[in-house]
Amino acid sequence: MKSKLATLMCGAALAMTGVHAQAADMADSMTIVSWGGAYQKSQINAYAEPYKAMHPEVEVIWDESSNEAVAKLRAMNEAGNITWDLVDVVAADAIRLCDEGLAMEYDPDELLAPAPDGTPASEDFGDLIVSDCYIPQIVYSTTFGYRTDMVGDTPPTQICDVFDLEKYPGKRSLEKRPINNMEWALLCDGVAKEDVYDVLETEEGQAQALAKLDTIKDQVVWWSAGADTPQLLADGEVVMGSTYNGRLFSLIEEQDQPVAMLWDAQVFDLDGWIIPAGLPADRLARVKDFLKFATDTQRLADQAKYISYGPARKSSAPLVGKHAELGIDMGPHMPTDPANAQNTFLYNYTWWADYRDDLDAKFQAWLAQ
Amino acid sequence: MTDATNSPSTGPMLSADGTPLKKSLQIALRRQKLRALALVAPLLLFVLISFIAPIADMLFRSVENEIVSETIPRTVVALEQWDYADGNAAAPDDDIYAALYVDLSEAEEFKTHTRLGSRLNYETTGMSSLLRKTGRGIGRMDTDEYTKQFEALDSKWEDPAVWVAMMQSPGIADILPETASAWQSWQRIVANKNDVLAEEQPEDFIYTMLYRDLIADPATGLAGYSGAGADMLWAADSAVDGFEAISLREQFLDIDKDWADPQIWGTIKAFSSPYTAGYFLSSVDLQLTPAGIEPQPENQQIYMLLFGRTMFMSMVIMGSCILLGYPIAYLLSNLPLRTSNLLLILVLLPFWTSLLVRTSAWKVLLQQQGVINDILVWLGLVSDGDRLVMINNQFGTIVAMTHILLPFMILPLYSVMKTIPPSYVRAAKSLGATNWTAFWRVYFPQSVPGIGAGSILVFILSIGYYITPELVGGTTGTFISNRIAYHISSSLNWGLAAALGTILLAVVLLLYWVYDRIVGIDNVSLG
Numbered sequence: 001m002k003s004k005l006a007t008l009m010c011g012a013a014l015a016m017t018g019v020h021a022q023a024a025d026m027a028d029s030m031t032i033v034s035w036g037g038a039y040q041k042s043q044i045n046a047y048a049e050p051y052k053a054m055h056p057e058v059e060v061i062w063d064e065s066s067n068e069a070v071a072k073l074r075a076m077n078e079a080g081n082i083t084w085d086l087v088d089v090v091a092a093d094a095i096r097l098c099d100e101g102l103a104m105e106y107d108p109d110e111l112l113a114p115a116p117d118g119t120p121a122s123e124d125f126g127d128l129i130v131s132d133c134y135i136p137q138i139v140y141s142t143t144f145g146y147r148t149d150m151v152g153d154t155p156p157t158q159i160c161d162v163f164d165l166e167k168y169p170g171k172r173s174l175e176k177r178p179i180n181n182m183e184w185a186l187l188c189d190g191v192a193k194e195d196v197y198d199v200l201e202t203e204e205g206q207a208q209a210l211a212k213l214d215t216i217k218d219q220v221v222w223w224s225a226g227a228d229t230p231q232l233l234a235d236g237e238v239v240m241g242s243t244y245n246g247r248l249f250s251l252i253e254e255q256d257q258p259v260a261m262l263w264d265a266q267v268f269d270l271d272g273w274i275i276p277a278g279l280p281a282d283r284l285a286r287v288k289d290f291l292k293f294a295t296d297t298q299r300l301a302d303q304a305k306y307i308s309y310g311p312a313r314k315s316s317a318p319l320v321g322k323h324a325e326l327g328i329d330m331g332p333h334m335p336t337d338p339a340n341a342q343n344t345f346l347y348n349y350t351w352w353a354d355y356r357d358d359l360d361a362k363f364q365a366w367l368a369q
Numbered sequence: 370m371t372d373a374t375n376s377p378s379t380g381p382m383l384s385a386d387g388t389p390l391k392k393s394l395q396i397a398l399r400r401q402k403l404r405a406l407a408l409v410a411p412l413l414l415f416v417l418i419s420f421i422a423p424i425a426d427m428l429f430r431s432v433e434n435e436i437v438s439e440t441i442p443r444t445v446v447a448l449e450q451w452d453y454a455d456g457n458a459a460a461p462d463d464d465i466y467a468a469l470y471v472d473l474s475e476a477e478e479f480k481t482h483t484r485l486g487s488r489l490n491y492e493t494t495g496m497s498s499l500l501r502k503t504g505r506g507i508g509r510m511d512t513d514e515y516t517k518q519f520e521a522l523d524s525k526w527e528d529p530a531v532w533v534a535m536m537q538s539p540g541i542a543d544i545l546p547e548t549a550s551a552w553q554s555w556q557r558i559v560a561n562k563n564d565v566l567a568e569e570q571p572e573d574f575i576y577t578m579l580y581r582d583l584i585a586d587p588a589t590g591l592a593g594y595s596g597a598g599a600d601m602l603w604a605a606d607s608a609v610d611g612f613e614a615i616s617l618r619e620q621f622l623d624i625d626k627d628w629a630d631p632q633i634w635g636t637i638k639a640f641s642s643p644y645t646a647g648y649f650l651s652s653v654d655l656q657l658t659p660a661g662i663e664p665q666p667e668n669q670q671i672y673m674l675l676f677g678r679t680m681f682m683s684m685v686i687m688g689s690c691i692l693l694g695y696p697i698a699y700l701l702s703n704l705p706l707r708t709s710n711l712l713l714i715l716v717l718l719p720f721w722t723s724l725l726v727r728t729s730a731w732k733v734l735l736q737q738q739g740v741i742n743d744i745l746v747w748l749g750l751v752s753d754g755d756r757l758v759m760i761n762n763q764f765g766t767i768v769a770m771t772h773i774l775l776p777f778m779i780l781p782l783y784s785v786m787k788t789i790p791p792s793y794v795r796a797a798k799s800l801g802a803t804n805w806t807a808f809w810r811v812y813f814p815q816s817v818p819g820i821g822a823g824s825i826l827v828f829i830l831s832i833g834y835y836i837t838p839e840l841v842g843g844t845t846g847t848f849i850s851n852r853i854a855y856h857i858s859s860s861l862n863w864g865l866a867a868a869l870g871t872i873l874l875a876v877v878l879l880l881y882w883v884y885d886r887i888v889g890i891d892n893v894s895l896g
Binding site for chain 1 (some may be wrong): 862
């Protein structure tokens with residue numbers, strides 16, 4: 001009995017030193033970069049608050065700089081002083097950061113927790129790990145919303161209605177960059193979905209896409225911030241407009257505007273984390289600890305309680321529940337919901353990594369004409 | 370008389386202690402100057418370090434291009450022998466592929482190949498994924514055949530210690546030049562992994578270079594070699610002729626067929642020098658191609674248009690600021706102090722409001738469902754169907770920016786007009802001048818320095834304006850600064866952004882010089 005007690009106490013002491021050693025190896029503060037607004041709030045609610053409850057000593061500082069993350073990280077890297085620990089970026093930026101050597105490469109199965117049934121993380125995330133540096137969190141889509149009171153009795157049902165000025169007169173808002181717009185234009189100009197990028201690779205294909213966009217150019221309001229289209233829709237400035245589906249969700253469900261979703265040909269994109277390259281060991285250890293928690297199956301499913309973006313893990317999908325405040329079922333508002341995802345378009349990251357500079361120059365020149 | 374004045378000054382004038390007066394005056398003045406310099410030194414240093422140096426650094430980026438020659442130095446040297454010749458050139462031979470093979474093997478370890486890819490992708494589309502793909506494939510080339518064949522010949526070739534001893538032997542660099550050069554890369558790779566050189570078997574590219582050196586027949590040098598591993602080298606030298614050869618060209622083409630494209634090699638060659646004019650050419654709608662300087666394709670020409678538009682719109686904004694600001698400043702300076710102070714606060718009030726708020730306010734006012742259009746429709750001046758488009762175009766930008774920059778015109782005008790004595794105009798009138806003549810001939814010329822100062826302020830501020838055109842400019846109201854911002858924050862093409870910025874700076878300085886010649890900078894007064 002006595003010896004048993006001694007072993008137990010020994011064990012407890014060992015465990016405590018273990019805990020202590022671990023805590024000493026990790027930094028106590030962490031700067032996380034995100035987008036601000038409702039999205040950052042969902043991250044705070046789903047990941048950061050529960051994590052702080054487990055580790056009260058940790059101070060989390062939020063920086064709303066994801067918009068300029070690529071440029072700022074490069075500047076920090078050149079100055080040799082990385083002040084960020086974890087950065088939220090879209091997939092295209094992650095690829096660029098990884099290429100530039102500004103983001104750390106990682107091993108999914110080592111860094112990320114497996115699914116509850118034991119499926120390793122690399123399989124659970126699957127193809128969504130589009131870069132060696134990228135830890136995806138959510139799937140969002142860029143899609144259209146339209147004013148229900150401005151489209152008559154036959155609301156638009158397909159993407160090409162955006163290009164149909166006769167049926168749906170009025171302004172539309174599109175993003176002020178070639179990505180997505182060029183693809184939609186080709187789709188509505190008779191190009192098959194699987195051929196879009198092959199066609200867009202040629203000069204003729206690019207001219208074709210711009211010519212299609214030319215047909216509505218006079219009626220387009222070009223946006224550059226995600227909040228623009230919701231505002232334009234709410235003001236009745238545009239009949240329809242593209243933006244991120246989460247923004248439209250809050251416009252429709254939270255602000256009760258007469259707006260409806262047009263899910264056809266929605267373009268899936270990813271948002272996720274990168275770890276800046278060159279972090280000191282203690283900060284890196286803290287970030288890894290946080291990431292393992294923040295990207296596990298339950299946490300990703302929890303995030304969907306606060307915003308209508310689909311979790312990037314396959315195993316999280318069945319766990320998506322109701323909205324935390326509105327109490328409505330979030331499933332039907334996910335871009336990945338079967339009813340919404342009848343016709344989707346997959347954004348080709350690597351293709352755009354190559355063609356972004358070239359097409360952007362052409363697109364901007366076309367815009368300025 | 371002349372004698373009397375000359376006689377004391379046969380020598381130079383002397384001060385009390387006997388040194389020439391001129392010299393002691395110089396010393397005293399120099400001491401004074403140094404003291405003055407020491408006093409301003411902190412400020413001077415601060416300005417130099419925090420202001421001039423970053424600008425100079427940024428401007429330097431517009432020509433800097435060291436990344437190519439740093440990442441693939443051997444390839445750059447090897448390509449000197451190769452001629453692009455309008456794209457009809459034969460694709461490079463195996464020597465160049467071998468140089469690239471070693472360069473990329475090292476770059477892959479340091480992850481610099483993708484950085485090079487992004488750099489060259491600004492010039493030729495597709496370079497980014499080509500280099501990413503090649504970096505991924507370079508470790509899986511069939512060149513392990515060479516390794517196996519050397520090992521089959523003598524198992525000592527597997528031993529890292531043998532390699533280390535051999536590569537340290539004097540004279541080895543002359544006998545096996547490519548191997549020795551690749552060995553340096555290997556040393557850096559091992560050091561980067563924190564491994565020990567004598568414990569790591571060299572990678573395939575070392576064996577490949579050894580094969581290339583031996584097959585190139587260095588027998589003369591090799592025969593006289595007596596350093597470490599001499600017998601192994603002699604044996605290998607006589608055996609390599611029977612080795613199965615691997616074409617590096619084929620290996621690269623297996624990874625991506627684009628490596629056969631002379632355009633790719635031409636781009637690398639054209640941008641191989643450590644300094645390039647490429648960014649400046651791009652910013653004036655030209656491009657540096659392998660065949661020389663060419664205009665950009667018409668559908669990509671945008672910068673000259675934007676420079677022109679930026680100049681034009683800044684002039685218009687400056688003009689409307691003068692038109693609106695002059696009467697206000699005139700009124701302010703002629704009212705009793707109490708009223709004018711109150712009005713001055715109204716001028717300054719928007720100054721204290723956030724720029725974004727003011728710009729957004731214009732959106733609310735000017736948009737099609739906005740306040741002004743609503744009023745016009747209500748008055749029946751325009752029909753509901755065709756409301757005026759006043760935002761997201763040039764008009765919107767000019768209106769919003771004129772509003773935002775107006776205080777910069779009013780304040781210098783006001784402070785200059787304050788100093789014009791009212792008695793001059795009264796005198797003119799008493800001598801029979803009409804109101805107009807008195808104003809135009811007497812008052813206005815005295816207020817010109819204020820117009821000059823205000824114009825310079827407004828023009829220079831608006832030429833670099835960014836946020837307002839971005840928010841309300843739409844497609845026809847954006848400035849060159851919006852493209853600079855895009856290249857800084859999105860495309861990461863800092864070289865091009867720096868070149869555009871340098872040109873903008875040069876244009877401003879040029880205009881300043883022209884202004885000085887025409888109006889004279891002495892005629893500018895801030896009050």
